[in-house]
Amino acid sequence: MSRQNRFVRGYAVSKADVDVVVVGAGFAGLYLLRELRANGFSSRVLEAGGDVGGTWYWNRYPGARCDISTTDYTYTWDPELHEQWTWSEKHATQPEILKYAQFVATKHDLYSSIDFDTKVTSAAWNESAQHWNVETSTGESISARHYVMATGCLSIPKDPDIPGTDRYRGPVYVTGRWPHEGVDLTGKRVAVIGTGSSSIQSIPHIAAQAAELVVFQRTPNFSMPAFNGPQPSDRVARLKADRKAYETEARLSGAGVPMELPTVSALGVSRDEAFAMLERSWQKGELLALGATFSDVGTNREANEVICDFMRSKIKEVVNDPGTAELLSPRGHSYGTKRPCMDTNYFQTFNLPHVRLVDLRKTPISTITETGIEFGDESKEFDVIVYATGFDAMTGAIVNVDITGKNGLTLKKKWEHGPLTYLGLTSVGFPNLYMITGPGSPSVLSNMMVSIEQHVEWIRDTLIDLREGGFDTIEPTPMAEEGWRVHCTDCADITLFQDTNSWYMGANVPGKPRVLFPYIGGVGRYRQTCDEVRARGFLGFELVGSGKKQRNDGIVRRVQPDVDMVLEMMGQLGLPPIESMSPAEARAFSEASSAMRPPGPEVGEMIDGTLPGAGGPLEYRLYRPATKGPHPVVVYFHGGGWVFGSHVSDDPLCRELCKNADVVIVSVNYRHAPEDRFPAAADDGYAALQWVVANAASLGGDPTRVVVAGWSAGGNVAAVTAQLARDNGGPALKGQLLLTPVTDGSRQHGSHHENADGYILTKSLMEWFWNHYADPSDRSHPKASPLLARDLSGLPPAMVVTAQFDPLRDEGDAYARALMGAGVPVEHLEARGHIHTSITMVDALPSGKPPRARMAAALRRFLH
Ligand SMILES: Cc1cc2nc3c(=O)[nH]c(=O)nc-3n(C[C@H](O)[C@H](O)[C@H](O)COP(=O)(O)OP(=O)(O)OC[C@H]3O[C@@H](n4cnc5c(N)ncnc54)[C@H](O)[C@@H]3O)c2cc1C
Numbered sequence: 001m002s003r004q005n006r007f008v009r010g011y012a013v014s015k016a017d018v019d020v021v022v023v024g025a026g027f028a029g030l031y032l033l034r035e036l037r038a039n040g041f042s043s044r045v046l047e048a049g050g051d052v053g054g055t056w057y058w059n060r061y062p063g064a065r066c067d068i069s070t071t072d073y074t075y076t077w078d079p080e081l082h083e084q085w086t087w088s089e090k091h092a093t094q095p096e097i098l099k100y101a102q103f104v105a106t107k108h109d110l111y112s113s114i115d116f117d118t119k120v121t122s123a124a125w126n127e128s129a130q131h132w133n134v135e136t137s138t139g140e141s142i143s144a145r146h147y148v149m150a151t152g153c154l155s156i157p158k159d160p161d162i163p164g165t166d167r168y169r170g171p172v173y174v175t176g177r178w179p180h181e182g183v184d185l186t187g188k189r190v191a192v193i194g195t196g197s198s199s200i201q202s203i204p205h206i207a208a209q210a211a212e213l214v215v216f217q218r219t220p221n222f223s224m225p226a227f228n229g230p231q232p233s234d235r236v237a238r239l240k241a242d243r244k245a246y247e248t249e250a251r252l253s254g255a256g257v258p259m260e261l262p263t264v265s266a267l268g269v270s271r272d273e274a275f276a277m278l279e280r281s282w283q284k285g286e287l288l289a290l291g292a293t294f295s296d297v298g299t300n301r302e303a304n305e306v307i308c309d310f311m312r313s314k315i316k317e318v319v320n321d322p323g324t325a326e327l328l329s330p331r332g333h334s335y336g337t338k339r340p341c342m343d344t345n346y347f348q349t350f351n352l353p354h355v356r357l358v359d360l361r362k363t364p365i366s367t368i369t370e371t372g373i374e375f376g377d378e379s380k381e382f383d384v385i386v387y388a389t390g391f392d393a394m395t396g397a398i399v400n401v402d403i404t405g406k407n408g409l410t411l412k413k414k415w416e417h418g419p420l421t422y423l424g425l426t427s428v429g430f431p432n433l434y435m436i437t438g439p440g441s442p443s444v445l446s447n448m449m450v451s452i453e454q455h456v457e458w459i460r461d462t463l464i465d466l467r468e469g470g471f472d473t474i475e476p477t478p479m480a481e482e483g484w485r486v487h488c489t490d491c492a493d494i495t496l497f498q499d500t501n502s503w504y505m506g507a508n509v510p511g512k513p514r515v516l517f518p519y520i521g522g523v524g525r526y527r528q529t530c531d532e533v534r535a536r537g538f539l540g541f542e543l544v545g546s547g548k549k550q551r552n553d554g555i556v557r558r559v560q561p562d563v564d565m566v567l568e569m570m571g572q573l574g575l576p577p578i579e580s581m582s583p584a585e586a587r588a589f590s591e592a593s594s595a596m597r598p599p600g601p602e603v604g605e606m607i608d609g610t611l612p613g614a615g616g617p618l619e620y621r622l623y624r625p626a627t628k629g630p631h632p633v634v635v636y637f638h639g640g641g642w643v644f645g646s647h648v649s650d651d652p653l654c655r656e657l658c659k660n661a662d663v664v665i666v667s668v669n670y671r672h673a674p675e676d677r678f679p680a681a682a683d684d685g686y687a688a689l690q691w692v693v694a695n696a697a698s699l700g701g702d703p704t705r706v707v708v709a710g711w712s713a714g715g716n717v718a719a720v721t722a723q724l725a726r727d728n729g730g731p732a733l734k735g736q737l738l739l740t741p742v743t744d745g746s747r748q749h750g751s752h753h754e755n756a757d758g759y760i761l762t763k764s765l766m767e768w769f770w771n772h773y774a775d776p777s778d779r780s781h782p783k784a785s786p787l788l789a790r791d792l793s794g795l796p797p798a799m800v801v802t803a804q805f806d807p808l809r810d811e812g813d814a815y816a817r818a819l820m821g822a823g824v825p826v827e828h829l830e831a832r833g834h835i836h837t838s839i840t841m842v843d844a845l846p847s848g849k850p851p852r853a854r855m856a857a858a859l860r861r862f863l864h
């Protein structure tokens with residue numbers, strides 16, 4: 001093949017003025033080039049290396065392999081490849097993967113459009129000409145309408161930040177830039193610095209040659225055996241049976257590999273059972289299998305610790321010296337929050353007599369010398385030093401190019417506090433700039449072949465849309481970009497990633513901002529989002545052509561990510577609407593759903609009893625903290641639209657508030673409609689409050705410190721009870737906690753229309769509730785609609801929580817404002833991205849935790 005001949009098969013392009021410049025000839029650049037050509041875009045690919053392959057061109061260290069199985073880590077866009085290429089192993093070696101890249105490039109005649117040994121040094125947006133000026137290390141200047149960074153997430157090795165690195169006179173090797181001719185380490189004294197993935201793969205091979213090997217470790221990593229061998233037969237069989245279905249499953253999966261979704265909590269089974277399940281996953285030798293054993297290891301530290309314990313037990317089993325085993329055992333970071341590794345005999349290597357492990361936390365390197373390394377109180381000579389110190393991941397290669405957008409803004413400057421992108425693909429101020437697997441996309445948290453193909457196809461389709469629509473430029477809007485940043489942060493916030501110093505968080509590079517660089521919302525959901533953006537007329541983008549402009553401002557994902565998943569699951573279940581049921585059916589349905597929830601935290605004591613209501617005895621449940629009383633008391637009213645629910649139906653929420661606010665909670669089963677219509681619930685609320693205060697001492701409570709609280713219709717009962725207590729001369733209340741309360745029977749507020757459907761509580765369900773509870777003529781009575789009370793002054797301090805995607809949002813907001821207007825101290829929490837039900841879902845939806853913590857804090861403030 002000739003790399004010089006770029007004018008073949010009619011793809012001749014002028015050396016400047018191309019439609020698209022692509023930087024990088026790894027798997028991303030190659031596929032994009034092929035698609036650009038196939039769709040008639042003139043293009044050039046510029047590559048710093050001497051051949052195609054990217055990662056697999058540069059990383060030639062001994063033992064380099066992929067760790068996603070090659071049945072999955074392979075192109076899907078050319079079906080012929082599946083016949084023409086057979087991977088020899090489950091986890092192919094670097095030479096084999098490089099050969100594959102070369103094979104594809106040759107087959108599709110891609111070499112002819114690639115300039116090798118050509119580094120892109122700068123790219124500047126020319127606003128008047130509406131194109132990019134790209135400068136290269138070869139002195140060339142190219143203009144292009146569109147500019148794509150296919151520069152890879154792990155392509156810039158990190159410089160070792162160790163004193164004296166320049167002093168050493170012996171040979172130095174960096175795993176990510178290993179010499180092409182290989183290195184003979186036979187009989188040598190070798191130091192390896194770093195114990196990340198590359199090191200874990202290479203150490204057994206280096207040890208096999210070296211006379212002496214010293215491994216310098218700062219942080220131990222979790223690694224599992226690859227059990228390499230032929231392609232897994234079950235996968236091969238599935239691919240043979242229906243390749244298309246398999247690929248679709250991969251594209252819609254969490255990490256780009258078909259995987260059954262776990263449903264079992266690591267804390268929901270015994271330790272022995274958990275370990276037995278993990279052992280089955282371990283034996284698969286699949287990178288993602290362990291993390292996919294349980295449903296909660298990504299979000300719950302305690303659950304994650306089960307895997308960590310299992311992994312540490314495995315290290316102890318194979319490493320002979322207990323001290324070394326302990327040193328190799330990761331502690332202090334959750335499994336998966338640093339990239340897990342796959343190895344072949346890594347831990348066993350430390351049993352060899354000539355291999356030694358040095359703990360850099362205890363004995364840091366003071367300096368590299370001319371002949372070796374000084375660490376602790378030792379000075380040791382080495383023939384060779386190998387740096388396996390990782391990469392300036394995700395953004396390193398992008399900001400390595402001097403990219404200047406509109407108004408002289410550089411990308412480096414814009415990203416100084418963290419990368420800002422829309423979809424991880426584009427960035428405000430940089431029209432027609434695209435990043436493949438950029439920060440803010442699943443990228444390194446996925447099988448990257450799937451993510452690369454998805455980005456290439458999105459860019460291709462976008463360019464086609466622009467051309468067909470007569471648009472020259474595309475740029476995201478600030479609102480869309482900010483919305484994406486918030487969504488990425490919301491996703492990260494419910495995971496354990498933020499607590500770990502990892503390269504995912506930029507923590508391995510001094511001065512790099514600390515944010516989670518990849519998008520953790522999942523490959524499938526991410527793909528749907530990108531598709532949705534295009535389908536909705538490029539939501540969040542401004543498109544400009546000669547004499548025309550299309551600005552479709554907006555935010556693509558506004559619901560909290562875990563809430564979104566619940567909504568999607570509910571949608572898939574295709575349940576009948578509650579309002580189509582009889583009250584009895586609705587109650588049975590509600591009870592059945594409640595039975596499946598996590599129970600909430602342990603409390604000191606739970607006692608069921610009865611109290612006198614306004615129309616007869618009412619059941620209650622008392623939750624007492626484990627701490628010493630007497631405690632302040634919360635009289636709590638459950639949700640359920642006055643029709644269903646009971647004193648136990650908000651159990652998890654009551655338990656959590658009891659524990660976190662250190663209060664006694666008395667949850668009351670007020671009478672329900674339609675059997676007992678308005679004002680039964682309100683009258684019961686007030687009667688219950690009176691009884692609780694009168695009997696507080698015998699309940700272990702303090703009658704002088706009492707609050708009313710409630711959720712939804714229960715929030716309505718609580719608000720009304722507070723008004724009745726004021727109007728009837730007591731009992732005196734210290735506060736009221738109203739969670740997404742019903743406050744106005746008119747249902748005229750905007751959120752009833754805006755959030756009418758799709759967020760579990762619907763406009764029509766609310767109508768059903770009201771019809772069961774109160775005649776239209778009664779609904780404006782303040783005992784039904786506390787917002788409509790003539791006077792709201794003199795009420796106890798309030799915390800009002802409203803949810804953004806709740807039909808009741810605006811009436812809750814209005815009540816908070818009206819209370820404030822009447823001089824009542826109010827804390828108003830507008831829970832962003834939440835729906836009517838999500839904040840109550842204790843231990844099921846992590847995003848509900850912060851608002852509930854605020855609620856507990858408010859109770860403490862009112863009461864302690
Ligand atoms: C050792 C190792 C193992 C991996 N194993 C897996 C795995 O098992 N599964 C998985 O999904 N992913 C794995 N990855 C991630 C891997 O990077 C991707 O899977 C994939 O190869 C990335 O392809 P790419 O084309 O996006 O980028 P790359 O392959 O990184 O290619 C980018 C290219 O851009 C070029 N470039 C960068 N800057 C410039 C510039 N300024 N001018 C010109 N050229 C430039 C680089 O020279 C490089 O060739 C691994 C990464 C490493 C380092």
